Amino acid sequence: MAQLVVPAVAALAGALAGKHITESRSGAKSEKNEETSVAFNADAHQNYDHEADARRHRHLAQQWPEARSSIVVVRIHADDVKTPDNWVPRHPNLIRLTGKHPFNVEADLPELFDYGFISPANLHVVRNHGAVPRLAWETHRIAIGGCARQSAYPLRRAPLIRRPPNVPDAFELGMDELAAMPTITFPCLVVCAGNRRKEQNMIKKSIGFNWGPSAVGNTYWKGVPLRLLLNRAGIHAPGPGARFVCLAGPEGELPKSYDGQDGGPGSYGTSIDMETALDPTCDVIVAFEQNGERLHPDHGFPCRVLIPGYIGGRMIKFLTKVIVTDGESKNFYHFNDNRVLPVGVDAETATADGWWFKEEYIINNLNINGAIAYPKHEEVIPAAAKTYTIKGYAYSGGGRKVIRAEVSFDQGQSWKLGDVVVREKPRWAAGSSGDKAKHWCWCHWEIKVNASAIASANEICFRAFDQSQNSMPERPTWNVMGMLNNPWYRVRVHAHPSGGVILEHPTVAGPTPGGWMQKMAAEKSGGELLWGWGGEGGPAAPPRPTARA
Numbered sequence: 342m343a344q345l346v347v348p349a350v351a352a353l354a355g356a357l358a359g360k361h362i363t364e365s366r367s368g369a370k371s372e373k374n375e376e377t378s379v380a381f382n383a384d385a386h387q388n389y390d391h392e393a394d395a396r397r398h399r400h401l402a403q404q405w406p407e408a409r410s411s412i413v414v415v416r417i418h419a420d421d422v423k424t425p426d427n428w429v430p431r432h433p434n435l436i437r438l439t440g441k442h443p444f445n446v447e448a449d450l451p452e453l454f455d456y457g458f459i460s461p462a463n464l465h466v467v468r469n470h471g472a473v474p475r476l477a478w479e480t481h482r483i484a485i486g487g488c489a490r491q492s493a494y495p496l497r498r499a500p501l502i503r504r505p506p507n508v509p510d511a512f513e514l515g516m517d518e519l520a521a522m523p524t525i526t527f528p529c530l531v532v533c534a535g536n537r538r539k540e541q542n543m544i545k546k547s548i549g550f551n552w553g554p555s556a557v558g559n560t561y562w563k564g565v566p567l568r569l570l571l572n573r574a575g576i577h578a579p580g581p582g583a584r585f586v587c588l589a590g591p592e593g594e595l596p597k598s599y600d601g602q603d604g605g606p607g608s609y610g611t612s613i614d615m616e617t618a619l620d621p622t623c624d625v626i627v628a629f630e631q632n633g634e635r636l637h638p639d640h641g642f643p644c645r646v647l648i649p650g651y652i653g654g655r656m657i658k659f660l661t662k663v664i665v666t667d668g669e670s671k672n673f674y675h676f677n678d679n680r681v682l683p684v685g686v687d688a689e690t691a692t693a694d695g696w697w698f699k700e701e702y703i704i705n706n707l708n709i710n711g712a713i714a715y716p717k718h719e720e721v722i723p724a725a726a727k728t729y730t731i732k733g734y735a736y737s738g739g740g741r742k743v744i745r746a747e748v749s750f751d752q753g754q755s756w757k758l759g760d761v762v763v764r765e766k767p768r769w770a771a772g773s774s775g776d777k778a779k780h781w782c783w784c785h786w787e788i789k790v791n792a793s794a795i796a797s798a799n800e801i802c803f804r805a806f807d808q809s810q811n812s813m814p815e816r817p818t819w820n821v822m823g824m825l826n827n828p829w830y831r832v833r834v835h836a837h838p839s840g841g842v843i844l845e846h847p848t849v850a851g852p853t854p855g856g857w858m859q860k861m862a863a864e865k866s867g868g869e870l871l872w873g874w875g876g877e878g879g880p881a882a883p884p885r886p887t888a889r890a
Contacts, residue, residue, distance in 0.1 A: 387769060387771045388525075388527070388768055388769065388771075389527075389766045390526070391526045391527050391528060391561055392526045392563070394526075394528075394561060395526050395561035395563060395630070395632060395633040396633045397633075398459050398560075398561060398632045398633055399632060399633040399634055401456070401459060401460070401461040401462060401560070401632045402461075402462050402631060402632035402633055402634035403461075403462070403463060403634075404430040404431075404462075404463055404637055405430045405431075405432070405463065406432055406433075406434075406461075406463060416430065417429070417430065417431075418431050418433060420437065420441040421441070421442075421444075423441075424441055424442040424472070425442070425472035425473075426442065426444060426472055426473050428475065428638075429444075429473055429637075429638045429639060431444070431446075431463070431639070432448075432461075432463040432464055434448065434449065434452060434464070435447070435448060435463075435464065435467075436448070436449065436553070436555075436850045436851045436853075437851065438550050438551055438552065438850065438851045438852075439550050442472075443469045443470060443471050443472065444467055444469045444473070444639060445467060445468055445469060445550065446466070446467045447466050447552060447553060447555040447556045447557075447850055448464040448465075448466075448555050449555065449850075450553070450554055450555040450712065450714050450717070451714050451715065451717045452464065453555055453557075453558075454714040454715075454732065454733075454734065454785070457763065457785075458528075458559060458763045458765075458782070458783075458785065459528065459559060459560060459561065459632070460557075460558045460559045460560050461632075462558075462560060462631050462632050462634075462637055462640065463637070464558070465531070465558030465560060465631075465640065466531065466532070466533055466555070466556045466557055466558045466653070467639045467640070468533050468556075468653060468654070469639065470594075470595050470609055470674070471594060471595045471596070472594075473638045473639060474590070474591050474594055474659050475638075476591070476642060476643055476659060477643075478516045478517075478635070478642075478643045479515075479516070480515075481515065481516050481643045481644070481661075482513050482514070482515055482661070483513065483514055483515075483519065483570075483627070483644065483660055483661060483662070483663065484511075484512075484513045484661065484662050484663070485508075485511060485512055485513070485514075485570050485571070485573070485574045485663045486508050486511035486512075486574070486662075486663070486664060486665070487506075487507040487508035487511065487574075487582070487583070487664060487665035487666065488507065488664065488665075488666055506582070507582030507583055507665055507666075507667070508574050508575060508576060508583075508665050509574070509575030509576075510573065510574050510575040511574055512573065512574060516629065516643050516644065519565055519627065519629065519644065520565075520629060522565045522569060523565065523566070523569065524563055524564060524565055524626075525563070525564070525566060525624070525626060526561060526562065526563040526630075527561070527562065527624065527768060527781065528559060528560065528561050528562070528765055528781070528782050529559070529560070529562050529624075529647060529649045529781040529782060530557060530558070530559045530649075530736055530781060530782050530783045531557070531558050531559075531560075531647075531653050531656065532556060532557050532652065532653055532707055532710075532736065533552060533556035533557075533652070533653045533654070534652035534653065534654055534679055534704060534707075534822075534824040534825055535549050535550075535552040535556060535822075535823060535824055535826075536552055536554065536555075536556035536557060536710065536826070537552065537553070537554050537556075537710070537712070537826040537827070537830075538550070538551060538552040538556075538823035538824070538826055539551035539552060539553055539847075539848040539849075539850060539851075539856075539858075540817060540826055540828075540847050540848055540858055541817065541819055541820070541823035541826045542823060543847075543848065543858040543859055543861070543862040543869070543870055544817060544819045544862075544869065544870045544871065544872050544873065544874075544876075545819050545869050545870075545871055545873075545874055546869065547819075547820070547821055547822055547823030548688050548821060548822060548823075549822055549823045549824070551848070551850060551851050551852065552850065553848060553849065553850025553851070554712035554830070554846075554850075555712075555850065557734070557736075557783065559782050559783050560631050560632050561630075561631065561632050561633065562626065562628045562630070562631055562647050563628060563629065563630035563631075563633075564626035564627045564628035564629055564630070564644070564647060565626060565627050566621070566624075566625065566626055567586070567618050567625040567626060567627055567646070567663070568618060568619045568620075568621065568625070570627065570663060571586070571618060571619060571663075571665070574665070576615075576619075576665055577619070578615075578619065579614075579615040579616055579619070581667065582665070582666075582667045583615055583665050583666075583667070584614065584615050584666070584667050584668070585612045585613070585614055585615060585665075585666050585667070585668060585669050585670070586612060586613055586614075586615060586618040586663060586664070586665060586666075587603040587604065587610060587611070587612040587662070587663075587664040587665075587666050587669075587670040587672070588604075588610060588611060588612065588613070588646050588655075588657040588660060588662070588663060588664075588670075589603060589604025589605065589608045589609065589610035589657060589660075589661060589662040589664070589672065590604070590608050590609045590610070590657055590658060590659040590660065590661055591608060591659055591661050592604070592605035592606055592607055592608050592661075593606065593607040593608075594607055594608055594609060594659070595607050595608070595609055595674075597673050597674075597677075598672070598673045599671060599672070599673050601671070602670075602671050602672045602673055603664055603666070603670045603671050603672045603675075604661075604662055604664070604670075604672050605662070608661070608662075608672065609657065609658075609672070609674050610657065610662075610670050610672030610674060610675060611654065611655050611657060611670050611672060611674065611675045611679075612666070612669045612670035612672075612675060613625070613648060613651075613655060613705070615665075617648070622768070622769045622777070622779060623648070623649070623650075624647075624649045624768060624779065624781065625646070625647070625648050625649075626646070626647050627644050627645070627646060627647075627660060628641075628644060628645055628646070628647045629643060629644045640658065641657075641658030641659055641660070642659070643659075644659075644660050645657060645658040645659065645660055646660055649740065649768075649779065649781035650706055650707060650738045650739045650740050650741075650779070650781060651705050651706060651707065651738065652679055652704055652705065652706075652707060652738075652824075652825075654674075654678055654679040655679070655705060669700070669703075676697050676698055677697055678822075679703065679704055679822075679824065680696075680697065680702045680703055680704060680822060680824070681702060681704050681820045681822065681824050681825055682696050682702050682820055682821050682822070683702075683820070684818055684819050684820060684873050684874075686820075686821055687821055688821055691821055704824060704825060706738035706739040707736065707737060707738025707739070707825075708737070708738060708811065708825050708827050709735070709736075709737045709738075709741075709743070709805055709806065709807050709811045709812060709813055709827060710735070710736060710737075710805070710813065710825075710826075710827040711733055711734055711735030711736065711743075711746065711786075711803060711804075711805045711813065711830060712733055712734060712803070712830045713731065713732070713733040713801065713803050713830050713832050713846075714732050714733045714734065715730070715731060715732040715733070716729070716731065716795075716801075716832065716844040717844070717846075718844065718845065718846040718849060718855065718856070719843060719844065719845065719855075720843070720844050721837050721839065721841050721842070721843050721844075722792055722795060722796070722841050722842050722843075722844070723839065723840075723841040724796075724839065724840035724841045725841075726792040726841070727791070727792055728789055728790065728791060728792055729789070729790060729791075729792045729795055730787050730788070730789045730790075731748055731759070731787060731788050731789075731790065731795075731801065732785065732786070732787040733746070733785070733786055733787075733803060733830070734783045734784065734785055734786070735783065735784055735786060735805035736782070736783040736784070737780070737805075737807035737811065740767075740768075740778070740779035740780055740781060741780060741807040741808050741809055741811070742767070742775075742778070742780040742807060742808045743761065743780070743784050743805055743806070743807050743808075744806055744807060744808050745758060745805060745806040746758075746759040746760075746761060746784075746786035746788075746803070746804075746805050747759060747803070747804055747805070747806075748788055748790075748801055748802065748803050749801075749802040749804075750790075750794050750795070750797070750798035750801060750802075751798070752799065752800065752802060752881050752882070753802055753815060753829070756804075757788060757790070758788075759786040759787060759788035760786060760787055760788065761784045761785070761786050762785055762786065762787055763784060763785035764780075764782075764784045765780060765781070765782040765784075767779055767780050768780075768781060775808070776808070786805075795834060795842060796834070796841070796842050798834050799833065799834060799882040799883070799884060799885055800831050800832060800833045800834055800881075800882035801831070801832045801834065801844075802829045802830070802831050803829060803830040803831075803832075804829050804830075813827050813828060813829055813830075814827070814828050814829070815828065815829055815880075816828055816872070816879060816880060817872065817880065818873065819872065819873050819874070828880065829880075830847075831847060831857075831880055831881075831882065832844050832845065832846055832847075833845045833857045833882050834882075834885070835885070836885065836886075845857045847880075857882075858870070858880075861878075
C-alpha cells in the first residue's frame with residue numbers, strides 16, 4: 342500500500358475512522374497549528390480492494406449492447422444523427438426524457454434491475470445540460486488552484502494558475518499524470534436528485550422534466566482521491582480562504598452563466614465544503630474509469646468527480662477546474678439547480694423573493710428512497726399463481742445503511758419485512774461500531790408472498806428505513822424543482838379479464854402516458870392533482886369495485 346503524506350489536522354479524521362497515524366521520522370509530535378506533516382498509512386484491511394471486481398465487470402462497460410466475439414458493433418442512434426452528439430454511441434433502449442437533445446435518459450427499471458447489483462454503463466442514468474464536449478485524453482488538463490480574494494470567484498482564462506495566495510502550490514496536470522497517481526476503486530450509486538419526479542409533476546408541474554424511478558446507476562468507479570490533489574497544492578485543512586472546493590467543467594459548455602462566475606463563462610459548476618473534500622472516509626475521487634474501462638462520453642470522459650452519497654448534480658463531469666475558495670460556488674448552476682424549496686414556493690415566487698440564493702435549501706446528501714421493480718407496470722399475475730416474489734431497490738445518502746424494506750397490502754395498517762438480498766461490502770467498516778461504515782450503493786430487496794395477498798389488495802405499498810431511522814413518508818410533498826421525491830412507492834392492483842390481476846405503477850417515465858397518478862390528474866380540470874395546493878384526495882388507492890353476481 343502506498344504511503345501518503347497529509348498533515349496532522351487532516352490525518353485526525355483518518356484516525357477516527359480506524360486508520361493508523363504515525364509520527365514523523367523525527368519522533369516529535371506536531372502542534373495544532375504547525376505545518377509539519379505526518380505519515381499516513383492506509384490499513385490494508387480497512388477497505389476491500391475492488392480493482393479485480395471492476396475488471397471482471399468490463400463486459401458492463403461497453404458503449405453499445407451488441408457484441409460479436411471480439412467485434413463490437415457500434416451505431417449512432419437515429420435521434421442523435423442531426424444533433425451535436427452525433428458521435429456518441431448510446432443504448433437504443435434508454436428512455437429519452439427531453440426529446441432528441443440534450444440527452445437525458447433512464448433505463449426501464451426492470452431491465453436495469455435484472456442486471457443485478459452492478460449496472461451496465463450503457464444503461465446508467467445520464468443527465469446532460471447540453472452537448473457532450475468532445476475531449477481527448479491526450480490533451481485534457483485539470484487546473485488545481487484558488488483565488489486571490491476570499492469570495493469564490495475564479496481566475497480568468499489561461500494561464501489557469503498564477504499561484505493565488507490561498508493555494509501555496511497551484512498546478513495543472515494531464516490525464517496520464519492523473520492516472521499515475523494512487524487510486525482507489527469501489528462501487529457507488531449515482532442518482533439524479535430528480536429521481537421519481539414525474540410523480541411530483543402529476544401533483545403540480547415543477548420546473549423539471551419527467552424522471553421515472555430509474556434515474557440511477559450502480560457501477561464500479563476508479564479514480565484519484567480529491568484530497569491528494571488538494572494536498573499536492575498545499576491544502577491540508579480547512580481555514581480562511583480554504584473553506585470550499587469549487588468544481589467546474591469546460592468553459593463555453595453551456596449557454597447560461599453569471600458574469601465572473603466560478604469555472605468561467607458557460608461552465609457547469611458547483612462546490613463542496615473542504616471538510617468533505619479532505620476527509621478520507623468521504624471517498625471523494627476524480628474518476629476516470631467505470632466498470633474497468635475509461636469513462637463513456639455521456640458519463641464525463643475523460644474524468645469526472647464522484648462524491649458518494651451525494652446527489653448526481655454535485656458530481657461534475659468533464660472536470661477542468663478545482664478552485665479553492667472561502668465561500669461556496671458562485672456558478673449559475675450551483676444556485677439555480679439542485680434545491681428543495683418549501684411547498685408553497687412556486688417558480689415565480691422563488692425568483693422574485695430570492696429563494697434560489699438561500700443556502701439552507703441547497704441539497705447535497707441523498708435521502709432515503711426506493712421503488713418496486715417487480716411486479717412491473719401492467720404485469721398480469723394469473724389467477725392460478727400460488728406465490729409471487731415482489732422485488733425492488735432502496736438507497737440512502739451520507740453512507741447510511743438501508744436496514745428495512747417493507748411492503749403493505751392494507752395501505753399501511755400492517756407491514757411485512759422483506760429480505761435485503763444484494764448488498765455491498767461497506768467502506769471504512771473495519772474496527773468501527775457500525776456508524777462509521779459507509780454504504781455508497783443501492784441494495785436489492787425481495788419478499789415472497791402468497792399471490793392471493795396481492796389479488797385481494799387495492800395496492801402494494803413499499804417503504805424503506807435507514808440506520809438513522811429515516812423512512813419514506815406516506816404522502817408526497819411537492820417542491821418547485823420536484824427533487825428528492827420519496828413517498829411510499831404505490832403499485833395499484835386491478836382485476837384483469839383473465840381472472841387474475843394487473844398491476845399499475847404511479848407513472849411511466851418521460852412523455853409516455855400511463856400510470857394511476859397520470860390518470861387521476863387527467864380527470865382534474867387543470868390536469869393537476871394539487872395535493873398541498875388545495876387539491877382534494879390523496880395517493881391512497883380507493884376500494885376496488887365489487888364484482889357483480
